[in-house]
Amino acid sequence: MDITTRLGRRVRALRDARALSLEALADRSGVSRSNISLIERGESSPTATVLDKLAGGLGVTLASLFEDETPAVEPAPIARLADQPVWTDPASGYMRRNVAPAGASPIQLVDVVFPPGQRVAYDDATRAAETHQLVWMIEGTMELAVGQGQWRLEAGDCLAMRLDGPISYHNPTTRPARYAVALVTSPLQMAPRRPKP
Known part of the structure; x- marks a missing residue:
C-alpha cells in the first residue's frame, strides 16, 4: 500500500473512531470537506500543513497519522527499517520517516531530511492532548520559530518545545538538513471548576 493510500485510510479510521462527520472534521481542522474526502480516498497527497491541521482536528500528533490504521493488540517492540513509513511533503520536499x-x-x-x-509552517492547532517535542539536529542547520521564540540549530543542538502554538521550520542553507524529532503526548489537564456560591 502506498503512503498516500495509507494516510487516507488512517485519517478515515481516526475520524470514524471519533464519530466525526466530514463536516465536523472540516470545522475542527480548517481543512475543506472536499479535500478531506479526496485525502481519505487516496486521491490527494496532502501537504505537511494540511496533515498538521487534520491531526489537530482529530486530537492526535502528526506522527500518529502514519501509524497502522488497525494497530496490533500486542504491538511489536521493534520497527524494521523496511517497515518504517516514509512520506515526502509535496509542497516542500521534506521527507519524514516514522522510526x-x-x-x-x-x-x-x-x-527528517529537510x-x-x-x-x-504549522498553525496553532487546537490539541486534545499536551505534546512535548524535542528536535535534535544530526546534520546541517535549521531555523525554528516557536511562538515568539526563534532558534538557529546546528548539528548536535537539541531544542525542547511544547506543541501549543505556531511553529515554522526553515533550512536557510544550500545543503539538506537532517534531524530527529521525539514526541510524547499526555491528556490535557483541565483546571477544576470552582463551586458557585
Whole structure:
C-alpha cells in the first residue's frame, strides 16, 4: 500500500473512531470537506500543513497519522527499517520517516531530511492532548520559530518545545538538513471548576 493510500485510510479510521462527520472534521481542522474526502480516498497527497491541521482536528500528533490504521493488540517492540513509513511533503520536499514501533511506547520518534532553502509552517492547532517535542539536529542547520521564540540549530543542538502554538521550520542553507524529532503526548489537564456560591 502506498503512503498516500495509507494516510487516507488512517485519517478515515481516526475520524470514524471519533464519530466525526466530514463536516465536523472540516470545522475542527480548517481543512475543506472536499479535500478531506479526496485525502481519505487516496486521491490527494496532502501537504505537511494540511496533515498538521487534520491531526489537530482529530486530537492526535502528526506522527500518529502514519501509524497502522488497525494497530496490533500486542504491538511489536521493534520497527524494521523496511517497515518504517516514509512520506515526502509535496509542497516542500521534506521527507519524514516514522522510526519508533507504533503503539509500543508513548514516545514517537521521527527522522527528517529537510531540503535546502525550504520552509514549512504549522498553525496553532487546537490539541486534545499536551505534546512535548524535542528536535535534535544530526546534520546541517535549521531555523525554528516557536511562538515568539526563534532558534538557529546546528548539528548536535537539541531544542525542547511544547506543541501549543505556531511553529515554522526553515533550512536557510544550500545543503539538506537532517534531524530527529521525539514526541510524547499526555491528556490535557483541565483546571477544576470552582463551586458557585
